Amino acid sequence: EAGVAQSPRYKIIEKRQSVAFWCNPISGHATLYWYQQILGQGPKLLIQFQNNGVVDDSQLPKDRFSAERLKGVDSTLKIQPAKLEDSAVYLCASSILYEQYFGPGTRLTVT
Amino acid sequence: RKEVEQDPGPFNVPEGATVAFNCTYSNSASQSFFWYRQDCRKEPKLLMSVYSSGNEDGRFTAQLNRASQYISLLIRDSKLSDSATYLCVVTGGSNYKLTFGKGTLLTVNP
Numbered sequence: 001e002a003g004v005a006q007s008p009r010y011k012i013i014e015k016r017q018s019v020a021f022w023c024n025p026i027s028g029h030a031t032l033y034w035y036q037q038i039l040g041q042g043p044k045l046l047i048q049f050q051n052n053g054v055v056d057d058s059q060l061p062k063d064r065f066s067a068e069r070l071k072g073v074d075s076t077l078k079i080q081p082a083k084l085e086d087s088a089v090y091l092c093a094s095s096i097l098y099e100q101y102f103g104p105g106t107r108l109t110v111t
Numbered sequence: 112r113k114e115v116e117q118d119p120g121p122f123n124v125p126e127g128a129t130v131a132f133n134c135t136y137s138n139s140a141s142q143s144f145f146w147y148r149q150d151c152r153k154e155p156k157l158l159m160s161v162y163s164s165g166n167e168d169g170r171f172t173a174q175l176n177r178a179s180q181y182i183s184l185l186i187r188d189s190k191l192s193d194s195a196t197y198l199c200v201v202t203g204g205s206n207y208k209l210t211f212g213k214g215t216l217l218t219v220n221p
Contacts, residue, residue, distance in 0.1 A: 041214075
């Protein structure tokens with residue numbers, strides 16, 4: 001069974017630039033999550049989708065972060081403009097119930 | 112108080128040692144509890160669920176004390192391959208939202 005796919009794996013940008021990440025969940029998983037994991041911390045939920053609807057985006061910095069899941073499958077997460085403190089690994093996960101399966105993540109460095 | 116707090120670590124133990132990780136959570140309405148494992152520069156993966164009756168999977172034993180809002184993970188006969196960060200995870204409500212602790216780094220030495 002194919003796992004959660006993410007791209008790119010690594011990205012280096014300058015502050016104030018824009019960046020987008022892509023996620024393809026496991027086939028059939030209705031729920032999709034985006035997490036931010038800063039070095040030395042546990043993952044922090046940014047946004048949760050159920051099919052193509054947003055369930056929870058309470059911790060998404062909406063002034064600069066946006067996410068969409070058109071057609072209820074793939075999802076993109078965008079940061080515009082990026083700040084130095086956005087340097088982190090961005091993890092996508094999908095699930096049917098409680099067990100979440102994570103993708104390999106995108107490691108973002110903002111310089 | 113943080114939603115999920117774990118032993119800060121790091122833990123450095125010799126092969127064969129027994130090591131225990133502790134975790135507390137603040138939301139008494141939390142419903143489900145898990146331990147995830149995260150290898151260096153890899154994604155988190157589910158290690159085991161935690162039940163009130165306690166559960167065991169080989170060398171790993173997880174315990175939950177709802178009254179004290181406390182979760183533990185015991186690893187017996189540590190192997191080099193157990194070296195990783197162990198994340199305590201708590202969830203509740205109908206939307207399956209997971210809240211992760213900061214993680215505890217374990218290094219098992221030869």
